[in-house]
Amino acid sequence: MNIKTTLKKLSEADGPSGREEAVAGLVAELLEPLCDDVRIDDMSNVIGVKRGWGPEPRPQVMLMAHLDEIQMMVSTLDGPFLRFVQLSYDPRVLVGQEVTVFGRRKLHGVIGDRPPHLMKAADRQRMPKTTDLVIDLGLDAETVAELVQVGDVALVESPFSELLDERVAGKAFDNRLSVTAMLATLDQLQRLQHPCDVLAVASVGEEFNGLGAKTATFQLQPDIAIVLDVTFGKQPGAQDAGSFALGSGPVIGVGPNLDGQLTDKLIEVCKDLEIPYELEPLAANTGTDAWTVQVMLGGIRTALVGIAIRNMHSPVEVTDLQDVSRTARLLSAFLAEADQSLVDGLAHHLPDFEEERR
Known part of the structure; x- marks a missing residue:
């Protein structure tokens, strides 16, 4: 699989939160040769299953990366112009951008x-407000009213x-980059035996409310989950412990939202294979x-693996493709070892009280 070509296709596809059908179809097409079963569910989550070797029941390991942008x-329709609300775009970069409006x-x-x-003078010195900006389609007001209505989406x-x-x-490297890493992992698994069933999920709605993660996890009921998402790359003004150098490898999350034993196992794989990696301290909500996933059903043991990008939530997110390759190598190696004993070893076990009394 060519990582650069795959990321280009995914990056240039349209898939706003709530309207992910086009990019979901593309992801399903890319998953088809890598999985035993592929489907798109009612929410537009794309779910691919690659079965492991050995008798059933096999451990169920879910990889999840959101595909929405x-x-x-x-x-408001303001004569020939469109007023808009931005959902997570950085307003500093919007002036002068070309857009696609999904009207009729x-x-x-x-x-x-x-x-x-x-x-x-004061307005020239401050950051632009979204309420000052308009989308200009180059059409007259009557035509705009025929083709566009309130609630239509623009990218x-x-x-x-x-x-x-x-x-x-x-x-849209957030998070098509991680979808690419998931595809690259499945590509590497074509040449490896793995004792678990791999449930590959490209989820919808993460930028809005995580509805895809909720519904897909409820459907699949995995034993453990590894969520893939982007994190902050080092650049001017972002040099602290919460940002990471491009090319420094997968960024493994550490915090109370994440399972410590599963996280330790991912770190162990990195050390064994000499894969460079970073640790990201996440003291509360990971924003992913x-x-x-962690609190679905009766609770799912969940780990988080990130890939660093610069200029997050802008049209020019920057990354290093070596980090995608290294993330895929980490995940494929982990999945090759993910047998029932590994899953059982993550569980908390009560002490043998009878033995202690003796």
Whole structure:
């Protein structure tokens, strides 16, 4: 599997939260040769099952990476212009962006603001407010009213770009990058025996409320889960312990939302295979589907593996493809060892009180 080509396809696909059908179809197509069964459920989660070797019942190990992306929503038709609310986009980068509006048909437009010559001095010095911005489709008001309604979704258009070495830039790396890592893991498993059934889930709605993680976990009832998502890459202004150098390997989450023993096992695999890795301290809500998965059903032992990107929630997220390869190597090696004894070893066991009394 070519990681760069796969990420380009996924990055340039459309898949806003709540309207993930197009990218879900693409992910299902990419999963088809790698899994025994592939389906898209009623929520548009894409679920692929790769069965392990050996007799049933086998351990059920879920990999989850969300496939939806951030978006804008039309809030008002202002003559020929569209006012909008942004859902997680960084408003600093919106002025001058080209967009696609999903009206009665796809419409191409641009985001504009007042010329700086017409702004007050104070306004020129502050960050733009979304309420000041408009989407201009280049159409008259009557045509706009025929083609667009309040609630229609818009996405920033941004082509995939190759930078130097293994660095690339594009939109929706949060979290198509992790979907790519999951696909690369399944590709490596074609050449490995694994004792567990692998449940690969590309989930919907993470940027909104995690509904895909909830419904998919409830359906599949895995024994353990590993959630894949992006994390913050080091760049000017983001140099503290909560950000990580591109190319430094998978970033393994550590915190109360995550299972300590499962996390330790992932770290052990990295050390055994000399895979570079980082640890991300997460003292509370991880802001990922791991927060949701852990408390589903009677509780699911959950770990989190991140991949660093720069410029998160912008149209030019930047990453290093070596981190995707290393993440896939970590996960495939872990899955090759994920037998029933490993799963049983993660469980808490009561002491033998009879033995203690003796």
